[in-house]
Amino acid sequence: MAASESITPVLAILVSLGAALVILALHQRPNLRDATSVIAAVIKFMLVISMAPMVLRGELIEYNLFTVLPGIDFAFRVDPLGMVFATTSSLLWIVAALYSIGYMRSLNEHAQTRFYACFAVSLSAAVGGAFAANLFTLIIFYEVLSLITYPLVYHHEDEAAWEGSKKYIVYLMGASKTFLLIAVALTYFLTGSLDFAHDGLLKAVSSSPLILTLLYFCYLFGFAKAAIMPFHAWLPAAMVAPTPVSGLLHAVAVVKMGVFCVLRVIFHVFGVQLMGDLGLGIATAYLVSFTIITASLYALTRDDLKARLAYSTVSQLSYIVLGAALLSPGTMVGGIMHIAGHAFSKITLFFCAGSIFCACRRRKISELGGIGHRLPWTMTAFFIASLSMIGIPPVGGFISKWYLIVGAIEAQQLAFVLVLLISSLLNAAYFLPISYTAFFDKEAPPNGVAPTAPIREIPLMAATVMTTALLSLLLGLYPDYFLSLAQEVIK
Numbered sequence: 001m002a003a004s005e006s007i008t009p010v011l012a013i014l015v016s017l018g019a020a021l022v023i024l025a026l027h028q029r030p031n032l033r034d035a036t037s038v039i040a041a042v043i044k045f046m047l048v049i050s051m052a053p054m055v056l057r058g059e060l061i062e063y064n065l066f067t068v069l070p071g072i073d074f075a076f077r078v079d080p081l082g083m084v085f086a087t088t089s090s091l092l093w094i095v096a097a098l099y100s101i102g103y104m105r106s107l108n109e110h111a112q113t114r115f116y117a118c119f120a121v122s123l124s125a126a127v128g129g130a131f132a133a134n135l136f137t138l139i140i141f142y143e144v145l146s147l148i149t150y151p152l153v154y155h156h157e158d159e160a161a162w163e164g165s166k167k168y169i170v171y172l173m174g175a176s177k178t179f180l181l182i183a184v185a186l187t188y189f190l191t192g193s194l195d196f197a198h199d200g201l202l203k204a205v206s207s208s209p210l211i212l213t214l215l216y217f218c219y220l221f222g223f224a225k226a227a228i229m230p231f232h233a234w235l236p237a238a239m240v241a242p243t244p245v246s247g248l249l250h251a252v253a254v255v256k257m258g259v260f261c262v263l264r265v266i267f268h269v270f271g272v273q274l275m276g277d278l279g280l281g282i283a284t285a286y287l288v289s290f291t292i293i294t295a296s297l298y299a300l301t302r303d304d305l306k307a308r309l310a311y312s313t314v315s316q317l318s319y320i321v322l323g324a325a326l327l328s329p330g331t332m333v334g335g336i337m338h339i340a341g342h343a344f345s346k347i348t349l350f351f352c353a354g355s356i357f358c359a360c361r362r363r364k365i366s367e368l369g370g371i372g373h374r375l376p377w378t379m380t381a382f383f384i385a386s387l388s389m390i391g392i393p394p395v396g397g398f399i400s401k402w403y404l405i406v407g408a409i410e411a412q413q414l415a416f417v418l419v420l421l422i423s424s425l426l427n428a429a430y431f432l433p434i435s436y437t438a439f440f441d442k443e444a445p446p447n448g449v450a451p452t453a454p455i456r457e458i459p460l461m462a463a464t465v466m467t468t469a470l471l472s473l474l475l476g477l478y479p480d481y482f483l484s485l486a487q488e489v490i491k
Contacts, residue, residue, distance in 0.1 A: 003060040009076045009131040010063055012047040012086070013124050016040050016093075020120040027113035037097040037116050044123065045090040048083075055083050056484055058491075062133065071193035074140070077133035080488035081267065081336065085260045086130035087482075088340045091471075092252045092347055093123050095464045099351055100244040102460035106358045109242065114151060119248065121148045126253040129260065135184055135194040135269070138261060139176070142223070145257055146172045152245040153238050164240035171234035172224050180222025186215050187269065196264060200271015209278055212270075216280050219265045220287075225258025226321060227314045229291040236310040243354025246306060250313040251347035256339060259320040263336070266324045267489065276327055282413075284325035288318035289419040296426035303364045305353045308430060309346070312389065315423065316342045323404050326416060329490050330407020336486035337479065338400035341388060344472040345397055348385035351465045352378050360455045365434055370443025372435070374455040377462040379438045381469035386431035388472045391424050396475030399483070 019040030026033040051061055061078035068074060078086075100119070104112050125145035132138035146169065154165035188194055190205045197203070202212065224231040238249055249255065266275060266284075275281045295315035302308040319342070323335020355378045356362055356371065372379035388397035401420065408416045475482065 002058070003062050003077075004054070005063055006051075006061045007063055008047060008051055009061060009078050009127075010065070012044055012051075012090070013076075013128045013131065015044045015047060015124075016120040016127075017124040020117040020124075023113060023117045023120060030112065033113060033116060034097075034101045037100070037120060038094065040120060041090070041093040041097045041123075044127070045087075045094060048086045048090045048127065051078050052083060052087070052481070054078075055080055056488070058488065064133075068136065071188065071191075071195070072136045073134060073195075074137055075133040076128075076131045076137065077196070078131050080485040081260070081263060082130040082132075084336055084339050084482060084485050084489075085256060086127050087485075088343045089123060089126045089130070089252050089256065092343060092468070095467050095471075096244055096247060096252070096347070099247075099354075099461055099464040102458045102464070103242065103244055103354050103358060106458050106461075109155075111155065115155060115242070115245075118148050118151050119244070122152070122248065122253050126257055129257050134196055135187065135264075138264065139180065139184060142225070142257060142261060143173075143176060145254060146176070146225075149245070149249065149254055152248070153241045155242055155245065156240065160240045164237040167237040168234045171231060175222050175224035175231060178222070179218040183215055183218035183222055186211075186218075196268035197271070198268065200267075200274050201269045203271045203274055212274070213278055213280065216265070216270060216278070219269070220262060220284065223258050223261040223265075225254055226262050227255060227258060227291075227317050228288055228321065229294060229314070232291070232295070232314045235314055236307055239304075239306045239310050243306070243350055243357065246309075246354075247347040247350040250310060250350060251343045255313060255317055256343060259317050259339070262321050263324050272327050275325075281325045281327040285322055285413070285416060288321045288325065289416060291315065291318040292322065292419060292423050293426070296423055296430070300426060300430045303366050305356070305363060305365055305368075305434070306350070308365065309349050309353060312349075312427070312430070313342075313346060315426075316346070316389065319400070319404065319420075319423075322416065322419075323400075323407070326408060326411055326413055328407045328411035328413075330403050330410050332407070332490045333483070333486040334400045334403030334405075334407055336489055337403060337482055338397075340482045341396040341400040341472070341475060344468055344475055345385040345388035345395070348381055348465055348468040348472060349389070351461070351468060352382040352385070355458065355461045355465055358458055358461065365437060368434065368438050369441035370438070371455070372438035373443070375438075375457050375462075377457055377466055379435065381465040382438070383435045384469040385472055386435060388476070389431055390427040394473065394476040396472045396479070398476055399479045
């Protein structure tokens with residue numbers, strides 16, 4: 001691929017970092033503070049999308065800030081895989097910023113300035129990771145994302161928040177300081193470089209298969225944000241955070257950073273050829289298939305709405321890794337497409353959960369009888385996003401699951417076709433009853449006590465949940481942008 005130098009990716013990273021400083025300065029002027037978050041989100045998305053035409057033409061955009069050691073640069077490179085992640089995260093920050101205003105104000109949450117500032121920095125970290133040119137730069141932003149989202153998980157500052165945030169940081173930082181540190185050091189020792197390569201940085205390394213296999217699994221478990229079992233418990237624990245944070249953690253920035261890093265390792269550190277030669281692809285596929293099914297079964301047993309969505313996220317993330325691990329063109333496209341498909345749908349589902357809580361303080365699915373008549377826009381959006389998670393056309397999730405299944409058939413891996421079909425049935429089993437309960441069951445207030453205030457939708461929140469639901473629908477109807485990027489990745 002031809003490459004050109006541009007500072008645009010650096011500006012895309014810095015815009016939300018600068019916004020965080022402005023937000024802190026405007027802590028006594030909430031209207032301007034909140035507007036800053038939205039304006040910065042729009043600018044960030046425009047900067048990201050301005051680079052798309054070049055990437056879609058098969059060109060790369062590079063910018064090297066400085067050299068740390070020989071073979072280790074703090075540098076950026078905009079390529080098709082990075083554009084998938086950056087476009088998704090920057091676009092969804094716009095609607096998340098708007099949604100957060102309605103959510104935080106309706107609940108009169110404390111520490112709103114800290115919330116918006118950390119939210120902005122987390123998006124800088126996400127886009128920085130998306131545009132990282134090498135493992136060194138990627139891991140810097142990966143760690144920054146872990147640290148800056150910790151205050152968001154601990155936002156409520158109570159006992160539950162302490163326990164959830166402690167598990168969050170211990171899992172993520174513990175895994176990176178053990179497995180990931182070993183993996184990066186060994187990679188540099190073997191190659192003298194940490195730069196990503198189109199056909200794999202380790203392709204020409206003459207080392208024993210055992211060493212390379214151990215190295216691979218250090219990467220796989222070191223990037224614990226991917227939530228592959230057994231390194232998944234941090235994710236349900238982080239549900240103590242406010243709902244906009246849950247959307248950020250489970251749909252956009254944090255978990256997508258995890259699977260994005262795993263895809264970088266598969267495609268650009270090991271490479272498809274070496275993954276196949278070592279049998280690592282099929283081993284990974286079986287491992288994540290266990291996560292897909294087991295997490296779906298856990299979701300099926302949860303009555304708390306956010307907990308069900310959290311275990312659903314654990315399952316759905318492994319779809320992305322499964323697609324890459326099967327190493328066939330179809331499944332790889334499907335896995336990459338699922339980055340956007342899952343993000344649009346899952347952020348909608350979490351936003352709906354937050355809208356329900358703001359309207360009537362209900363958290364449990366068993367308490368949602370008849371709520372669809374009180375919150376019609378919210379529950380309609382929830383239903384649309386549920387269809388995407390199940391994989392029913394014409395919503396976005398259907399596209400990625402179609403490529404995953406067709407690709408698995410082409411690769412003659414029928415066992416994984418069965419995994420995908422069983423998982424989709426489980427998705428239907430734990431999502432559709434929620435919509436049925438909301439629209440067709442009789443309303444029964446918790447403990448039989450009618451609410452003292454009428455249950456009404458908050459207009460700004462209702463508008464944003466419908467927007468993200470429509471994005472999911474549009475992805476299913478017009479998948480060309482993300483599909484073209486995914487196809488560029490595997491060329």
